[in-house]
Structure formats: C-alpha cells, structure tokens
C-alpha cells in the first residue's frame with residue numbers, strides 16, 4: 429500500500445463532518461471537543477509535512493487552555509519552540525476544511541507548493557492537557573502522523589510550554605537543555621536555586637528575616653496540568669520555595685471559577701484558595717502558559733498583579749543588573765494596546781517600550797528585535813528573549829574569574845541564572861513564577877512593595893456585536909481606527925472629555941465581536957468613556973441587537 433493510500437484509508441476512521449469549517453485562530457484550532465477528531469488527524473499529517481520541510485522535530489499540543497472543560501484544541505510548534513509560522517496556518521486550514529474526498533488533493537497541494545521531499549524523516553512530539561477528551565484526540569494526532577510515516581514521541585500530559593521546551597531542546601542538540609521532563613525540571617530549578625542562593629550570600633543579614641517569610645507562595649493550579657507538573661517539580665527546588673498548591677485537580681473542575689483568566693477578567697480571587705492578608709498568590713491558566721499574581725490587603729481589598737506588573741518587575745531588574753555588570757545591552761519591553769497606561773508611563777522613563785498587535789506570536793516576533801526583549805500581554809502571557817550575542821556576553825562575564833568588583837561579578841552571575849530560569853520558547857507559568865520569585869527575593873521586595881511600583885489606572889473592557897467585524901480596521905498597533913470613517917474622530921472627541929484617558933477599538937481575533945478598551949482617572953469616568961465609545965462603535969460600525977447600555 430502506498431503512503432497516500434494509507435492516509436486515505438485511515439482518514440476514514442476520523443471523518444470530517446460535511447460542511448464544517450474551522451479557523452486556525454490566534455491560538456490554533458479551538459472549539460467543542462466533539463468537532464475535533466478529524467482536525468487532530470489532519471494536524472498529525474501537517475506536522476509530518478512541516479517536519480520534513482524543516483528537517484526538524486515539530487510539536488503538536490492538544491489543549492484548549494482557559495476554555496471550558498468540554499472544549500479542546502490543537503496547535504503546532506515550530507523547530508525553535510515558537511508558534512508555527514503564519515504561512516502554514518493557511519495550509520492547516522486547507523487540510524482541516526477539505527471534504528473527505530479531496531483530502532489527498534489538499535495534502536498533495538501543500539507538498540507541491542512547499543517542494544517537500546517525502547523521503548525525508550519526520551519526527552513529532554505530542555503533548556496534551558488534562559481534559560477528558562485529550563486522550564482520544566491526541567491518539568488521533570498520532571494516527572495522522574503514523575499514517576504518513578512519521579515517528580511519534582508522546583510526552584503524555586504536559587503543560588503547553590513544556591512541549592515547546594522539548595521541541596527546542598531536541599532541535600538545538602541539547603544546547604538549550606535535555607528534551608526530557610527531568611531535563612526541564614532540572615534546568616529551571618537549578619537556575620532558580622542559583623538565583624536565590626545569591627540572596628543568601630550577598631545580603632544574608634539584611635534579608636534573612638524577609639526570606640524566611642517570603643519563601644511561601646500560594647498557587648492556584650486552575651485544576652489543570654500546571655498543578656500536576658508543578659507537584660513533580662517541587663522536589664527539585666531544594667526548599668528554596670514553599671508552595672501551597674490549590675485547585676490541584678483532586679476535586680473541582682478545570683478552569684471553573686479559578687485560574688489566571690478567571691482572576692484577570694473577574695478581578696477577584698479564585699475559589700478554593702485560602703488567602704491570608706499580604707500573602708503572595710498566583711494563578712496559572714488551564715495549560716500553564718499564563719500567570720497572574722495577587723494579594724489581599726488589610727482592608728480585604730484584592731490587588732491584581734497582571735502581565736504589565738510582571739513585565740515591569742522583570743524589565744527593571746534586568747536593566748539594573750546590566751548596569752551593575754557594566755554590560756551595554758538594550759532591554760526593551762514589548763506591550764500591546766491593552767497595557768495599562770501607568771505601566772507604559774513608568775517603563776518609558778527607564779527603558780525602551782515597543783508596541784505591537786495583540787497575540788503572542790506578534791509579541792514574540794517584536795521582542796526578537798532587541799538584545800533583551802521582555803514581552804507580556806496584560807493577561808499574563810509572556811516571557812523574555814535574549815539574543816545569542818546577549819547570552820554570549822553575559823556567559824563570558826559570569827565566568828570571568830578575574831573580576832574583582834563583587835557587585836559586578838554577582839550581577840553577571842544573577843543575569844546568567846536569569847537566562848536559565850526562563851523558558852525562551854514561549855510564555856510559561858512555571859518558569860515565569862520562578863523568575864518573579866527569584867527577582868523578588870534578590871531585590872528583597874514584598875508583594876506590596878512590588879505592587880507599589882506604580883498604580884494601575886482604572887480600566888474597562890467591553891464587547892460589542894456588529895454585523896461584520898471586518899468593517900473596523902486599525903493601525904499603529906491597533907491603537908487607532910482607520911475604517912469606518914468618523915469612528916476615530918469620535919473616539920478622539922470622547923477621550924478629550926476625561927483626565928488621563930485613553931480608549932481604543934479593535935476587532936477580536938478569537939471571538940466574533942469588537943473589543944472596546946477605556947481607561948481614565950477614576951472608575952466612574954472610565955465606565956462613562958467606555959459606554960460612550962461603545963455607542964460610537966454601535967452607531968458607526970453596524971451594531972446589531974440592542975444599543976449598548978451602561979454597566980451599572
């Protein structure tokens with residue numbers, strides 16, 4: 429039987445419902461798990477082609493992140509552990525949406541367009557989250573891979589960033605780390621222990637009290653894979669961090685009233701976490717590629733430390749360490765329009781701030797432009813990228829035993845440990861958590877002191893339904909509207925009415941809606957501005973249904 433006959437025969441075991449059309453969105457295919465069996469099989473096929481084309485190992489992750497438990501999804505991971513290149517998103521849609529009888533034609537079309545040599549070997553790493561549907565769906569991916577002659581390494585239940593890490597390790601011949609679970613835990617935890625050891629050596633007397641009290645962290649695992657894998661990692665951390673894990677999959681439903689998305693959107697603590705006043709807490713999302721921090725003050729007020737606060741903490745730390753080490757490397761923080769205006773104002777005074785459109789793949793790409801690029805979405809998805817030249821300079825300095833200046837030597841070693849604690853392939857809740865914990869410990873900062881670096885401006889996000897969201901087009905990293913005519917002028921007029929205000933409008937890339945964002949000096953003004961902008965969108969961009977009403 430030829431390879432294509434095998435694909436044809438096996439694809440019948442994963443039939444596509446006639447007429448079903450799905451999009452490869454910002455985060456891959458994502459919908460109710462019942463609609464995904466054929467998509468999984470076909471993504472297995474596409475992963476084989478991508479592997480043959482790049483002559484490298486490719487990853488396939490089965491997850492729907494923060495979506496409800498009944499959903500699922502799939503995304504492909506490119507050789508360096510990054511999201512698959514956009515031109516292949518097109519191919520994935522061609523394959524996913526081809527009716528059964530033309531699947532082989534669609535497959536051969538990709539092979540021809542990309543001039544793929546079918547003699548080349550193909551290696552695919554597969555991972556999945558804890559959803560009940562993930563087991564069967566990841567099996568469908570394997571079936572697709574093997575039907576086209578590819579080799580599968582199934583990592584089982586892993587976080588999304590762990591799979592990205594494995595792919596990057598495998599394709600860099602071990603330079604980045606070892607492509608095993610133990611390799612992941614060892615690399616990150618050793619770097620974390622190194623980071624925090626410096627605290628003990630350099631500032632022991634000053635911080636000993638704070639350290640003993642600040643080693644404790646409450647983690648909300650969203651009842652997802654992050655909780656399971658964090659448990660596995662604990663024994664590698666040598667008691668440098670004491671974790672109390674909640675929503676750890678023992679009871680509770682995945683992402684239900686818990687997890688990073690719930691905490692960020694609701695601006696309140698997750699269910700199931702027992703927080704005391706001033707205790708540091710964080711929440712992962714369902715596949716552990718996002719993290720937010722928070723605490724409760726003595727008045728019982730909830731304080732959220734989102735992606736902007738994390739980026740600020742890390743960006744300013746790196747900048748300080750580079751100055752102390754005497755290294756001339758540029759640190760930039762990449763933000764989207766959703767970054768709180770206070771964070772931008774604060775950061776612009778200390779380092780370079782760059783803007784890009786919503787979506788991690790855009791941020792990742794933009795951050796690659798700098799020696800050190802810190803990127804975070806406000807919702808907690810982000811990481812830090814170091815250019816090869818920056819890694820080389822830092823490593824050289826950290827290993828230079830002739831440096832007599834202790835401050836300089838320590839700064840170089842801290843920077844070196846920082847590089848290793850970070851998962852540069854993709855935003856990673858576990859790695860970001862260790863980084864934040866390390867930076868707080870090194871700087872001797874409590875969660876309240878970190879929070880006080882700047883105060884967030886009150887902000888509001890709203891959603892508006894319109895007949896066709898494509899009528900709104902934007903420019904300047906989505907901060908200004910181009911069409912429909914008159915809308916930007918209307919927003920400009922409204923913004924002038926309120927102090928310290930800002931507002932923008934953009935079509936969502938993941939939902940069939942327009943998003944409105946507003947911020948101003950008070951929550952009352954913010955809500956009034958958001959309401960007026962919603963009305964302008966409704967009137968000028970073809971709103972459907974009832975006119976938007978004030979929230980309160």
Ligand SMILES: CC(=O)N[C@H]1[C@@H](OP(=O)(O)O)O[C@H](CO)[C@@H](O)[C@@H]1O
Nearest residue numbers: 454455787788805807936937938939
């Ligand atoms: C305002 C907001 O949170 N937007 C989210 C959301 O994108 P939209 O294009 O706004 O729907 O989903 C993306 C994928 O998960 C995420 O990267 C992004 O931050």
Ligand SMILES: [Mg+2]
Nearest residue numbers: 493713715717
């Ligand atoms: Mg996620």
